[in-house]
Amino acid sequence: MINIEEEQNRRTKCLLVGEPGNNLAELKGLADTLGMETVEKLTLTRLEVQPAYGMGKGKAQEIADLAREKEADCIIFDFDLAPSKQRNWEKLAKIPCLDRQEVIIRIFAQRAQTKEAVLQVELARLTYSLPRLAHSYGDMARQRGGSYGSKGAGETQLELDQRNIREIIFRTKKELEKVVRTRETQRKKRGSIPVPECALIGYTNAGKSSLLNALTGADAFVEDKLFATLDPLTRKLKLKDGNGILLTDTVGFISNLPHSLIDAFKSTLSAAKNADLQLLVIDSSDPNALSQYNTVCAVLDEIGATNSKRVIVLNKCDVSKENAADFAALNLQFPDAVCVSAKTHFGFEALAERISEELLGEVRTFEIPAEKSALLQNLRTNGVIIDEKWKDAGVLVKARAAGKTLSLMKPYLKEVLINT
Template structure:
């Protein structure tokens, strides 16, 4: 390995971003993909010297790019004084090593870059475990690398620096053992999450999951609706660990809003698996808010990416994924939130309102989380979705039955509540409550 590659590449390093534009992927806008790749690099503190798309007719097994293209990349690195090359695509271990030798610079691919971001951003113990498992899974076949990052308490820049090769067999054994331990710990996390979900099913409040492409404005909307102050920046993957807060809705005492990790195209398979426990929160939600950056020219492609992931989780029916325009599984209602409306011009705004008017089968709410315009309407729509089909029921309950009385207050709209005399278990209450069919079923199971 070239001695130049042994030094640390740290925050603030200059990077050349290269997008290998494969033949047969004409539906991907190279400009949009380069812009996203720039955002990924900026999210980890790199300085993007330049970003270029390079057409690939036939991928080379050893280097992905042809010799002439590699020379062009080297020249661009020299002109931009880039210390690092970020390839916005998947590289095999051999391709990565060969490119580093030919370019005399560190090379990381899209998967490695996203893992670096996740390693920096994971804040909870569970998040750090998930990130470490993804790191290990990714690096299992790349033992040309250093393993010093395995000793760290959290991820981040695990692939951008390090002293060089270590004892491969010892590394492999250490990796296997560590992955087995992490999987056991994550299985315990999943069981705990399952118990928490069971508890939520029986009592407190409906759960609303915010999902969407990364940087769609989920955290800004989360803060606007709940008055919280979670990290909300114009950065890809500003949120990694799920955050929950209470929100008041019309017709309900309150609900729990959950902010989740943003989705992205070509999300590394290691991360899809490692973050399964986090994403499972979405499958247990009573309502899903799909937040879209409607001002982004690539918004339709981003929507398809999100729906593909939700379909993998079993949240959507098959119809909802083929063209990105179908209905979702009625078991979990979905509201599409068209965010960043304030960034649209008058003509585009008028055009999209006509689109909304013609899509009567879907629930779409235009708003600006930044300015707050449309947020009150969203709260009304959310309340309506959670109480859809609600009917008025009358119950007589022992006054001491705190669990079921609390459930009716939390999950329904209590119209009247008055004493109903003595019963076998003491004083009773007569309650008239408006409940949806789903909540009535849950109440009956208590």
């Protein structure tokens, strides 16, 4: 007899399948995050262009048999499966067959907490499901949004299901727009005095939330699983000079991030787009740090978040220093990067100084003639004065200034006068 409790606590077993050269470590991380147990990993030796399964029937049957032998409850592919291929696989293996996109969407769905995140994920899930309705097998049909099983479903029923989903997509979009508008109005109300904005951006698990917490004393959720953060969280960061800046934690990126998710999370990702400064956080202890960096840059390109200044932050250097060769290579690749550890707070002073330099300007000395008091006033309002000494002819000011204010001040730059 089945022990019901045991059955409920049993973790879903999965078989992972990846393309040649893929060690499936990341996919296993995704499966772990979903609470699944990986019973077997299988890397294909070559790729074939085969319409039914994406590989020969023999190989596909072998994988299906292996899944049965290992008592896997599902097969997960580390690449996209077209709807018809997914259907063929599920018919062959008689268990759910998920592709990478579906796994990521499911994690997002598990993690979503605020109304905005829930709506965004729902939108991505429905968009993913729509072309798959006609192909879903058994229980998966219902999970993916359809109301019918694999057999006996007439076309009218399918059309009805598709129309239902299209209507829900339309309603969800409208509702999401409303939530985003409300948030934007609140943001505008708060932002009457412009405060420089800085966003923590990076691959999932790079340590963005840990950095926000360590730098600002926030209590953002941190976990050694993927996609711990779905909602942006903003906190004030006090710097040595000036009135402080706003630091925002953002949703992590991953390679092959489903398009439907990028689309759905556009409003959340706007924090990255609107930031004056992007802190690009890299997990320097990860052997794939460089390809993760490239993925992040590609997503930023895709959402058009390319106009902000960028600083590379090599995080987790407490761990990566043990792996000296990889870490040295990263430092060589990013000579301007700031090395930090959210765990030990190593490098925090250097990071704060770098943020100040980028957002408020470097510390410079200006000699302002007495008759240019308007300039001094401008500097007081738009820059940060660190020290001022009055002399007969004017005032010697040590200050940070950036942008237009710095351009106006340039003729009075002390160092330049001395050097020329």
